[in-house]
Amino acid sequence: SQQGEEDPQALSIQEGENATMNCSYKTSINNLQWYRQNSGRGLVHLILIRSNEREKHSGRLRVTLDTSKKSSSLLITASRAADTASYFCATSNPGANNLFFGTGTRLTVIP
Amino acid sequence: DTGVSQDPRHKITKRGQNVTFRCDPISEHNRLYWYRQTLGQGPEFLTYFQNEAQLEKSRLLSDRFSAERPKGSFSTLEIQRTEQGDSAMYLCASSFRTSYNEQFFGPGTRLTVL
Numbered sequence: 001s002q003q004g005e006e007d008p009q010a011l012s013i014q015e016g017e018n019a020t021m022n023c024s025y026k027t028s029i030n031n032l033q034w035y036r037q038n039s040g041r042g043l044v045h046l047i048l049i050r051s052n053e054r055e056k057h058s059g060r061l062r063v064t065l066d067t068s069k070k071s072s073s074l075l076i077t078a079s080r081a082a083d084t085a086s087y088f089c090a091t092s093n094p095g096a097n098n099l100f101f102g103t104g105t106r107l108t109v110i111p
Numbered sequence: 112d113t114g115v116s117q118d119p120r121h122k123i124t125k126r127g128q129n130v131t132f133r134c135d136p137i138s139e140h141n142r143l144y145w146y147r148q149t150l151g152q153g154p155e156f157l158t159y160f161q162n163e164a165q166l167e168k169s170r171l172l173s174d175r176f177s178a179e180r181p182k183g184s185f186s187t188l189e190i191q192r193t194e195q196g197d198s199a200m201y202l203c204a205s206s207f208r209t210s211y212n213e214q215f216f217g218p219g220t221r222l223t224v225l
Binding site for chain 1: 216
């Protein structure tokens with residue numbers, strides 16, 4: 001079953017703009033991970049943030065986590081056409097071995 | 112490290128036929144997962160192996176589905192008597208036991224049941 005929801009479901013921006021995607025989840029977590037998926041392809045791991053962390057950076061990516069609100073955000077700065085993809089958040093929950101995925105945000109970056 | 116690989120990448124079959132997919136995880140990873148993804152949805156968990164032991168199966172894994180990981184390396188997922196509702200992307204992932212459950216995915220096998 002899906003654990004959370006991403007918001008918005010779809011986002012279209014111009015190249016060079018920043019893109020922000022949000023993820024809400026329902027239960028306590030060990031960590032939250034963000035993945036990218038190009039159309040019809042597998043998932044690429046982007047970044048993992050642990051439950052005791054509030055913010056993490058990797059290149060043009062910035063992830064925040066608010067466990068009190070059960071939410072996370074992914075910011076992609078200075079977007080490029082190659083960033084066009086679907087982005088999923090996934091939670092790793094206490095006592096569970098699998099990841100629970102949201103429904104994804106479809107990002108389109110217009111050149 | 113060549114990443115997680117899956118074979119075949121695409122499979123088209125007729126309803127009622129059996130299909131088998133293969134996953135080769137990252138070599139030092141002892142955990143292997145299968146997920147299913149339908150159009151417009153996120154991946155949903157099917158089953159999980161630690162080494163050769165299948166430790167968890169979801170309710171999505173009906174009696175027609177079976178998975179093996181005989182030597183703790185590659186894994187196979189078999190679907191018997193396929194149905195049109197089995198059409199989906201089947202994703203394999205692997206992780207290392209002490210890695211905060213950071214999972215790395217293969218390219219997937221897209222199954223189409225006619």
